[in-house]
Amino acid sequence: MICPPLPLFPQSYRTLLNLAKPWRVIEMKSKLQKFARPAIAIITIYLFLLLGPIAALDIPLIAEAIAKNPSQLIQFLIIGLANGAIIAIIALGYTMVYGIIELINFAHGDVYMIGVFTALTTLSLMGTLKSQDPAAIGIGIFVALIVAIAVSATLNATIERLAYKRLRNAPRLAPLISAIGMSFIVENIGLIWAGQSWLVPSFGSTGGGAQKEFPDLLSRMFTNMGMDPNLLANTGLGLRFTIKDLLVIILATSLMVGLRLFVQHTRLGKAMRATAQNRDAAKMLGIDIDWVITATFLIGGGLAGAAGLMSGLYNNTAWWFMGFRAGLQSFTAAVLGGIGNITGAMLGGFMIGLLAAFSDGYLNARWTNAWVFATLVLILLFRPTGLLGEQTGQKA
Numbered sequence: 479m480i481c482p483p484l485p486l487f488p489q490s491y492r493t494l495l496n497l498a499k500p501w502r503v504i505e506m507k508s509k510l511q512k513f514a515r516p517a518i519a520i521i522t523i524y525l526f527l528l529l530g531p532i533a534a535l536d537i538p539l540i541a542e543a544i545a546k547n548p549s550q551l552i553q554f555l556i557i558g559l560a561n562g563a564i565i566a567i568i569a570l571g572y573t574m575v576y577g578i579i580e581l582i583n584f585a586h587g588d589v590y591m592i593g594v595f596t597a598l599t600t601l602s603l604m605g606t607l608k609s610q611d612p613a614a615i616g617i618g619i620f621v622a623l624i625v626a627i628a629v630s631a632t633l634n635a636t637i638e639r640l641a642y643k644r645l646r647n648a649p650r651l652a653p654l655i656s657a658i659g660m661s662f663i664v665e666n667i668g669l670i671w672a673g674q675s676w677l678v679p680s681f682g683s684t685g686g687g688a689q690k691e692f693p694d695l696l697s698r699m700f701t702n703m704g705m706d707p708n709l710l711a712n713t714g715l716g717l718r719f720t721i722k723d724l725l726v727i728i729l730a731t732s733l734m735v736g737l738r739l740f741v742q743h744t745r746l747g748k749a750m751r752a753t754a755q756n757r758d759a760a761k762m763l764g765i766d767i768d769w770v771i772t773a774t775f776l777i778g779g780g781l782a783g784a785a786g787l788m789s790g791l792y793n794n795t796a797w798w799f800m801g802f803r804a805g806l807q808s809f810t811a812a813v814l815g816g817i818g819n820i821t822g823a824m825l826g827g828f829m830i831g832l833l834a835a836f837s838d839g840y841l842n843a844r845w846t847n848a849w850v851f852a853t854l855v856l857i858l859l860f861r862p863t864g865l866l867g868e869q870t871g872q873k874a
Contacts, residue, residue: 587805
């Protein structure tokens, strides 16, 4: 009897080889990934340098301008810090919501816009817009801050209840589309609001689409007190550091530090961190997940309202579409610093404020957004989770 030839590889060996194939594929992918990131970085930097001169990136000319007028550099630094503080406050709302439920609340920038209009309307109804009394202006600003925080916080929590709560366990695309839809709805509310001249006479008859003036109340208040709004007026430095810059930076820094301490040391803050780490485990320990998420939206909306008043007092303008750009910059700041990271949102906000100020001053204002996003791409190539790393938990 002739025995059949033995297989070249026994069945056990074939099984081992079949198991080894995926590891070979994984090894090849890892090798390709090692070369892919440097290659993308080189291409990006090449395009950066190639398009730089077109976007007014003329380094010798910039260096010459700085050498001729060094104080201008410091002035742009002051402007960047003040605007960066406002961006950072808005970015905190993005990063808090994403850290808890991993949702990009695209309506958050428009909630900030509602905060601007709420503050302006409150000041108008109190008669503060035309007042020359420093005490009345100070009281009006304080009341407007409280009302703007309350209205924006309530609006943000209402958006969560109506548009996001039932979609928490849905596919990611569903809450994303819902967030974009809510952004359009809130924008149109702002557009209608901006046309109501009976609420704010300064709205005039130009319609809701036109930009509205937000009076420079802080400068008026200190001028009527016999003080120069420019704190550096008598130094001879040729710089302008106004009371607006100081108050915006102090208020924004205080809110950011307070939020950090709140999250780290209060009972609700600990519940937020527990929910972000593991929703199911937090629920088993007796934490009310729904209340934690609602409180997160309330705090984020309140911060947007405070940023709205600060922006109106600093930039002296109100526009129904201003939430789009602010939201875009704030979301970029949150990603730049590390989405879900409170300290990262602060850092990203200040960085974008400084980058935008220097781009407007030394490059070309039309290319500012392009430079901001180019910087974001370059940083994410080497730090994919942001400067300070991403901090997120389970999807709620």
